[in-house]
Amino acid sequence: MIPARTTARTTRTRRGAVVAALLALGLGLSACASDTDTGETETGDESAAASEDETEVSIGIPSGWDEGIAVSHLWTAILEDEGYTVDSQTADVGVIYTGLAGGDFDVTFDVWLPYTHASYLEEYGEEVTDLGHWYDDAKLTIAVNEDSPAQSLEDLAGMADEYGNKLVGIEAGAGLTQITQDEVIPTYGLEGMDYSISSTPAMLAELKGATDAGENVAVTLWRPHWAYDEFPIRDLEDPEGALGDAEEIHVWGTSDFEERYPTLTKLIGAFELDDEQLFSLENMMFNSDEYADEQAAVDAWLEENPTFVDDLKEAAGV
Incomplete structure (x- = not known):
């Protein structure tokens, strides 16, 4: 059992408009047509791999780290629309990393390396899986x-x-x-x-x-x-470099994440956002009064970026 969390969020039901858009693009990760004579899938090994993923995913969201909050909600929407059941919990980063190492969370999307979260890497590096980075100018x-x-x-x-x-x-x-x-x-x-x-x-x-x-x-x-x-x-300028150089924002999973989620591992490895994409997502989520909550902002962002999931899957080769 991990320490008490600052906020708990149970993810919302699927969003009809985005679901319809994704279905129109044929983006179901686990959908594969069966050959009734041979039992083989028509879409090949990559689609078959999706069925190997566990379907329940727990995301640890870092309290106060807005880029991590935004990206976590984006992935919640993507995963739910692909048929996963997602549970997300918001907590201090130290609680998240402790919980991730202990298996209370499956994944977190906001690990700053090599400087900001170096102490956590030293403490938990042997107990987590680094799934790659999605931003490189933090x-x-x-x-x-x-x-x-x-x-x-x-x-x-x-x-x-x-x-x-x-x-x-x-x-x-x-x-x-x-x-x-x-x-x-x-x-x-x-x-x-x-x-x-x-x-x-x-x-x-x-x-x-x-x-x-x-x-x-x-x-x-x-x-x-x-x-x-x-x-x-x-x-303020930092002539002595006390704050460190630009960093990468990594995704960490549990030690057995790749075995439990082979397809999701590929998707996360291909995931990246540029400044324009990230700032527009954050601004819609945190600066606008137009959207009722974070998930509503994500829905609107996905509608403005209708090929994002399709492009992600293509880059991941799934």
């Missing part, structure tokens, strides 16, 4: 309002008063929090600032409040994130 940042005086993290130490002597952080278990504490603060002499460790929603609320009021603010953030489109902010 960056940890310290962001400020664009009209504020500091240009670099070196400036921030001498201008702390301009920012209320405060650096606003996110969840205690986040890799960004650890790197800020262990690398950024000592490297740039920011020990005198009040580093508030709270949550991503609390950080975003402070960011919104400060920028709306025209006040200076400094927050821990990361790219990709919809906040860069929503608020007038910019990153």
Whole structure:
């Protein structure tokens, strides 16, 4: 049994419009025609492999990591429309990785490597399966309002008063929090600032409040994130490289994931999103009042990208 989770979500019923669109494209993973005389499938080994997958999938969604939330809901929609039964749970990343190593989750879509989640790789690397990466320009940042005086993290130490002597952080278990504490603060002499460790929603609320009021603010953030489109902010330069270079966002599965889900393994291995795709998905999910919830935003995104699943399957060779 894993520790208590912050939020639990039971996935919703299939969406009629998207199901119809996918069926029209002939995208059923497990559909294969049988030859009544020979018992062989007409569509060959790749389609037959789909029937080898377990049909229940548990997704661990990282609390506060919006790209992970968005992609997890996207995969929930894809998998449900392909006939899988999906259960998703939202929790702190540390809880997710513990649960993944222990078999309480099957897969998680938001592992930042080689820096942010390096400690989890060291702890759980032998107990999970790295299924590949879907994004390769992820960056940890310290962001400020664009009209504020500091240009670099070196400036921030001498201008702390301009920012209320405060650096606003996110969840205690986040890799960004650890790197800020262990690398950024000592490297740039920011020990005198009040580093508030709270949550991503609390950080975003402070960011919104400060920028709306025209006040200076400094927050821990990361790219990709919809906040860069929503608020007038910019990153502070990091001349010492304390936040690390650009990273990849990986997918981790259980140690036996490839054996349990051979077809899904191929699909995940072929999965990738470019900036335009990811930002449009995040903006529809987090910035728009048009959609009732995350799954409604995913439905709309799939309608705007009608060949996405078809292209994914083609790239995976399934």
